[in-house]
Amino acid sequence: MANHIPRSFIDDVLARTDIVELINSRVKLKKAGREYQACCPFHHEKTPSFTVSPKKQFYHCFGCHAHGNAISFLMEYDKLEFIEAVEELAAMQGLEIPYEKSPHFNGKDHNTQSNYRSKKDLFQLMQEIAQFYHQQLPSHLPAQAYLQQRGLSAEVIDRFQIGFAPNQFNAVLKQFGRNAEERQKLFDVGMLSRNEKQDVYDRFRNRVMFPIRDRRGRTIAFGGRVLNDEKPKYLNSPESHTYHKGNQLYGLFEALQVNDSPDTLLIVEGYMDVVALAQFGIDYAVASLGTATTPEQIQLAFRSTEQIICCYDADRAGRDAAWRALENALPFLEDGRQMKFIFLPDGEDPDTFIRQYGKEGFENYISQAQSLSEFMFSTLSTQVDFSSKEGKTKLAALAVPLINRIAGEMLRLSLRKTLAQKLGVFDQTQLEQLIPTKLENATTHNPPPMKKTPMRLLIALLVQNPELSQFVPNLEALKTLQEPGLNLFEKLTALCREKVGITTGQILEYWRDTEHFRPLEILATWDHLVDEEKIGETFRETLKFFFLQVIDKNIEGLIAKERTEGLTPQEKHTLAQLLQKKQQNK
Incomplete structure (x- = not known):
């Protein structure tokens, strides 16, 4: 179970x-x-x-x-x-x-539930391995000496749960892979490797270990740094059931533990940079783990802060990485968000720089970071010749597609103005032709509309206004109509009456993973069905429409019988009542 x-x-x-x-x-x-x-x-x-x-x-x-x-x-x-x-x-x-x-959860099949439990077990396994590595550190003097040499205190080591992978081929395998099922889990999380002879061994050996945790604090992967000159110097976990490269930022969990709403997040390259900065009190650094900063990482950072500063080496590789980060950030740059760029002096990285200049010196340096606009135009300007008309045309061709991708309207207009100044274009008509102020939204997907029927109108009004359930009478008589959707409407009415104050969002949750979920979602989005003040009246009138259909059906049945075999006195009385009721409800 x-x-x-x-x-x-x-x-x-x-x-x-x-x-x-x-x-x-x-x-x-x-x-x-x-x-x-x-x-x-x-x-x-x-x-x-x-x-x-x-x-x-x-x-x-x-x-x-x-x-x-x-x-x-x-x-x-x-x-x-x-x-x-x-x-x-x-x-x-x-x-x-x-x-x-x-045996089941919320209508989901057992396999879905089992898959979830299995994944949760993998997160638990990764946390146990992180604890295992952390416990190895005190008994391995070379690893301790390396961390002391880097100036890391016991507090920072504990905060980031830094550990050590023993110089053994099977330390993790022996501790956590006692049977075939456990070994498979270790493969699933990227902790084991297999050589050409099909021998199984630990992926990480003789390395200082840095657990990579997601925003929720779950250990999802590891980074390991060698103590000698072996290659590779840094080794990260591969893609696995718990880790998808480019989706996470090392140190984000730890940064948010210090301040859950930081003014700034500083994106650096590696985990050692993050830890070294934390040692000096820079608690807002995160690392892209050696990859160019991805759209997913930028989106993740902007969930926690309004300002990102990208800190890279000043070499060509660093500037290329910064440019890719800029391109990836544009769709997430809403008004109020900022992205800046700073490049360290040649030969420096965050670790060496802060050791030499301290926290104050480091923060003074990054306070000089270029704005996105400054970095964008300074980079593009190196590719064009401003002395020629062709050069200015090329600048426009390079800049306009980038500006158009920016989400924030005010930021987009600001960059539009900057470009106009650089091009010497001040005529508004010319400028509007070059960069339209109003841009069409990106291509949208319009599924075929769901046809509006009286029953769908009833359901839509009730989903959006659950309090309308008070106007629904006994629906037993309507069942003779065999109207599609009546059964769902009846269940929906019962739910709204049982759960007084229920919202549209809660209603939809009841039908998740059922055949009704998608149609109900669509009906919940039907907008401007009726004027606000006429919602109740429209709902009652639509209900009346169905009850009149029942009356018409019964009248037609009795009239047809009268023509063929005649009616009993009771049936004649019933017909008269039905005709009177129909007249009253016209």
């Missing part, structure tokens, strides 16, 4: 969660009438089409049609599995999940 989360707990955690607050912590929202708006985080656009409803506890994008409740948002935006999303919401509310024993 696998653990599952009780339905009542999911109801509770959704009821306690404010979807506006949740989404605003990741995407800056602006009030727009009764709702909130932003540029959609799920596709590139310039004009906001992403709305969040506090009443419905539901989000919807009119561009790419992304929509859902708080759980759906975390699954899509934070790339979490369902149970992980519920756990995240519970943690935000300070709630502990009361897991129960059950």
